[in-house]
Amino acid sequence: MLKRLLYIAGILGLLIGLWGLYDRLVYGHMHANYGSYVVWGLWVALYMFFAGVATGSFMLATLDLLFDLPLFRGSGRMALWGALVTLPAGLAAIGLDLGHMSRIWKVYLQPHFGSVMAQLVWGYTIFLGIIIISLWLSFQPQRSRWLKPIMAVGLILAIFLSGGIGALLGVNQNRVSWHVSNLPAQFPVFNLTSGVALMLIAIGWFGPQHDSRRTRQLHVLSLAMVVLLLVKGYYLWSDVSQALYQNSSHGAAAINLVLFGPYGWAFWLLQLGIGMLLPLIILTMPIGKQGFAAGLMGLCILIGLAVARANIIFPALSLPELQGLGEAFHGPHLSFTYSPSLMEWAVTAGIVGAATIGFLVGTDRLPLFTRPTTEATGTAD
Amino acid sequence: MSRQPTIPLIPVSRRGFLGALVAGAGVLAVASVAPSAITEKPIDTIDMLTPEEALAAYEAEIARLRAARISGAPIDQLERMRTDLLRALTKPVAERRWVMVIDLRACVGCHGCTIACVAENKLPPGVVYRPVIEEEIGRYPNVSRRFIPRPCMQCDNPPCTGVCPVSATFTNEHGVVEVDYEQCIGCRACIAACPYGARTFDFGYTYTANTPSAAMMLGAEQAVSYEQTSTFEYSKVHARRDLHDSPVGNVRKCHFCMHRVLNGQLPACVTTCIGRATFFGDANDPESLVSELIARPNVMRLKKELGTEPRVYYLQ
Numbered sequence: 001m002l003k004r005l006l007y008i009a010g011i012l013g014l015l016i017g018l019w020g021l022y023d024r025l026v027y028g029h030m031h032a033n034y035g036s037y038v039v040w041g042l043w044v045a046l047y048m049f050f051a052g053v054a055t056g057s058f059m060l061a062t063l064d065l066l067f068d069l070p071l072f073r074g075s076g077r078m079a080l081w082g083a084l085v086t087l088p089a090g091l092a093a094i095g096l097d098l099g100h101m102s103r104i105w106k107v108y109l110q111p112h113f114g115s116v117m118a119q120l121v122w123g124y125t126i127f128l129g130i131i132i133i134s135l136w137l138s139f140q141p142q143r144s145r146w147l148k149p150i151m152a153v154g155l156i157l158a159i160f161l162s163g164g165i166g167a168l169l170g171v172n173q174n175r176v177s178w179h180v181s182n183l184p185a186q187f188p189v190f191n192l193t194s195g196v197a198l199m200l201i202a203i204g205w206f207g208p209q210h211d212s213r214r215t216r217q218l219h220v221l222s223l224a225m226v227v228l229l230l231v232k233g234y235y236l237w238s239d240v241s242q243a244l245y246q247n248s249s250h251g252a253a254a255i256n257l258v259l260f261g262p263y264g265w266a267f268w269l270l271q272l273g274i275g276m277l278l279p280l281i282i283l284t285m286p287i288g289k290q291g292f293a294a295g296l297m298g299l300c301i302l303i304g305l306a307v308a309r310a311n312i313i314f315p316a317l318s319l320p321e322l323q324g325l326g327e328a329f330h331g332p333h334l335s336f337t338y339s340p341s342l343m344e345w346a347v348t349a350g351i352v353g354a355a356t357i358g359f360l361v362g363t364d365r366l367p368l369f370t371r372p373t374t375e376a377t378g379t380a381d
Numbered sequence: 382m383s384r385q386p387t388i389p390l391i392p393v394s395r396r397g398f399l400g401a402l403v404a405g406a407g408v409l410a411v412a413s414v415a416p417s418a419i420t421e422k423p424i425d426t427i428d429m430l431t432p433e434e435a436l437a438a439y440e441a442e443i444a445r446l447r448a449a450r451i452s453g454a455p456i457d458q459l460e461r462m463r464t465d466l467l468r469a470l471t472k473p474v475a476e477r478r479w480v481m482v483i484d485l486r487a488c489v490g491c492h493g494c495t496i497a498c499v500a501e502n503k504l505p506p507g508v509v510y511r512p513v514i515e516e517e518i519g520r521y522p523n524v525s526r527r528f529i530p531r532p533c534m535q536c537d538n539p540p541c542t543g544v545c546p547v548s549a550t551f552t553n554e555h556g557v558v559e560v561d562y563e564q565c566i567g568c569r570a571c572i573a574a575c576p577y578g579a580r581t582f583d584f585g586y587t588y589t590a591n592t593p594s595a596a597m598m599l600g601a602e603q604a605v606s607y608e609q610t611s612t613f614e615y616s617k618v619h620a621r622r623d624l625h626d627s628p629v630g631n632v633r634k635c636h637f638c639m640h641r642v643l644n645g646q647l648p649a650c651v652t653t654c655i656g657r658a659t660f661f662g663d664a665n666d667p668e669s670l671v672s673e674l675i676a677r678p679n680v681m682r683l684k685k686e687l688g689t690e691p692r693v694y695y696l697q
Binding site: 027028029030035036037039040097098099100103104106107110111112114115116117118121168171172173174175317320321322323324325327328329331332333334 | 495506507508509512513514515516529531540543544545546547548564565566567568569570572573574575576577578580581582583584585586624625627629630631632683684687
C-alpha cells in the first residue's frame with residue numbers, strides 16, 4: 001500500500017515535471033523567479049540536497065562493502081542504489097539551472113580547475129562512475145577484489161565532494177554568512193545525516209521483513225541519527241548565536257531572514273520541528289525503531305534537510321551587496337526577494353518524482369538487500 | 382528610472398522561424414528601402430585605432446584645442462579626457478591603466494549614464510551595467526540625498542573570475558574584466574561572487590516582443606530591428622536574436638565601453654554625464670585628468686577592505 005502510494009506520488013510528480021521541463025526548454029529561464037540578485041534558487045538547493053543524499057548514501061554503503069560490518073551486511077547495494085538514483089537527480093537540477101546546458105562539455109574539455117564548481121563537476125562525474133562500478137561489482141556472484149579499493153576511493157571522494165559544496169558557497173568572501181571556515185566542514189555531517197535518513201526509509205519501509213538484522217540495523221541507524229541530529233543542532237546553534245551576537249553584520253541579517261523572514265515558518269516548522277525535533281523525540285522512543293516509524297522519520301529528516309539547503313542559499317543572496325541596489329534599477333528578475341515560480345516547482349516535482357520512481361523500481365526489480373558472502377581469492381571478476 | 386513594460390522574446394522554433402521567414406519577406410522588402418533600416422557588416426570583430434592613427438588623431442586634437450585656447454573658447458573636461466585617451470592609445474597596451482573616477486558631489490542623479498549605457502549596449506530588460514544607487518541621509522524632513530553610480534569596478538583582483546568553471550570571465554589585456562559570451566555556460570557563480578552586484582543575467586527579454594503588429598504600431602519593425610542588431614561589446618559583434626543563443630543565457634556586465642575607447646571615444650556614460658561627474662582615462666599618465674583626480678585626498682573606493690583593488694574611484 002505504502003509503495004503504491006509512493007509510486008502514484010512519483011508518477012504525478014513526473015507528469016507535472018514534464019510540463020515544467022517543457023516550459024524550461026522552450027522559454028529558457030524567463031519563467032523562473034531567481035534572478036540577477038537572488039542568483040541561485042530552488043534547483044541549486046535541490047542539487048545540494050540530492051548530491052548530499054548521494055554522498056551520504058555512499059558513506060553508508062561502505063559500512064557493508066568496505067568495512068564489512070556484520071550488522072550492515074547486505075545493506076550496501078541498497079545504499080549504492082540510493083546514491084545512483086539521487087546523484088543524477090541532483091545533477092539534472094543543476095543542469096537545468098545553467099544558462100547554456102549544451103555547453104556543459106566545456107567544463108570537461110576546457111575546465112578552469114581553480115574553480116570549485118569545475119572541481120565539483122569533475123568530482124561528481126568520477127563519483128557517478130564509482131557508484132556504477134561499485135554497484136556492478138557488488139552484484140557479481142563472486143565478490144571482486146576491486147570492490148574495496150573502489151569503495152575506499154569513493155568514500156574519500158564522497159567526503160571531499162560533501163565539503164566541496166560548502167566550499168562552493170564559502171569561497172564567496174562577500175557573503176558573510178557563507179564565508180566561514182567551518183561551512184565546508186559542516187557539509188560532510190549534513191550529507192551523512194542525509195544518507196542515514198535515506199537508509200532509515202530504505203530499511204524501515206522496504207527492508208526484508210524476516211531478516212533478523214533489520215531490527216538491529218534500524219536500532220543502530222536510529223541511534224546514529226540521534227547523534228547526527230544533535231551535532232547538526234550544535235552547528236545550527238553556533239551559526240545562529242555567533243551571527244546574532246553582534247547583530248550588525250550581513251551574517252546576522254541573513255540569520256534574521258531565516259528565523260523571522262517571510263519563510264521563517266519553513267525554518268521553525270519544517271527544518272527545526274519536523275526535520276529535527278520530531279525525529280529526535282521519536283527515534284529515542286521504542287516506536288522509533290519500528291519499520292514504518294523509522295522510515296517516516298527518515299522522510300521527515302530529508303524534508304528538513306532540503307529546507308535547510310534552501311535556508312543556506314536564499315537568505316544570503318537576498319541581501320543587497322550595496323544598500324539601495326535593489327531600488328536603483330527596475331526590470332524583470334532584478335529583485336532581492338525570491339519565492340520559486342510554478343515552473344521551478346514543477347521541475348522540482350518531476351525530479352523528485354523521477355528519483356522516487358527510480359528508487360522504488362530498484363527495490364522491486366533488483367536484489368538490493370542480499371549479498372554474496374563468498375570471497376573471491378583469485379583474479380577480479 | 383521608471384519601470385519599463387517587459388515582454389519576453391518568443392522562442393524561435395523551426396516552424397516559427399519558417400513562418401516568420403515567409404511572413405517577414407514583405408516586411409523585409411519594405412525595411413530594406415526604409416531610411417531607418419539597420420544594415421550590418423558581416424564581421425566578427427570591429428576595427429580599433431592603431432597607435433599611428435591614435436597619434437595622428439591626438440596631434441590633430443591638440444592643435445584644435447590650442448587654437449580654441451588662443452581664441453578664448455572654454456575647453457570642456459570631455460575634450461581634455463578625449464585628448465588624454467588618444468595619448469594613451471599611442472602607448473603600448475601594457476602601459477595603459479584605464480580607470481574611472483566618479484565625483485559623488487557632482488552627480489545629480491539624472492540616470493543619464495544608465496540610459497546611455499542601455500542605448501550603447503542595447504541592453505534588454507533586466508540587464509543593467511550602470512545603475513545609479515540613491516542614498517538618503519538623515520531623517521525626514523531633514524534629509525539630503527547622494528547618488529552613487531555603480532559600474533563594474535574592473536577589479537585588479539576580481540573575485541568573479543576565479544570561480545568561473547570554464548574561464549569565460551577573465552581580465553583581458555586592457556585590464557578590463559571580460560565575459561566571453563560563447564564560452565559562458567550561465568552558471569552565475571560570478572554573480573554570486575561579485576561584491577558589488579555588478580553582473581546581471583540575460584534572461585531573454587526584449588521591450589518589443591509580442592507588441593501589436595507593424596501595421597498597427599508605427600516604427601515597430603525598426604524597434605525590433607534595433608533590439609536585435611549587433612552590439613560591439615569587447616570589440617566583438619554580438620547579435621541578440623534567439624532566446625537560446627548568446628548573449629541570452631549569459632552573465633553580462635559593464636566593460637568600460639572598450640569598443641569605444643579603443644576607437645578613441647570615451648565610454649558612453651562619461652560623454653552623457655550632464656554634471657561632468659564621471660571621468661575616464663589612463664592612470665599611468667601623470668598628465669591625465671584622472672591621475673590628477675585620484676591623487677586627491679577625498680578619493681575612496683567601494684569595499685576596499687575586501688582587497689579587490691577596484692579601478693573605479695569615487696570623490697566624496
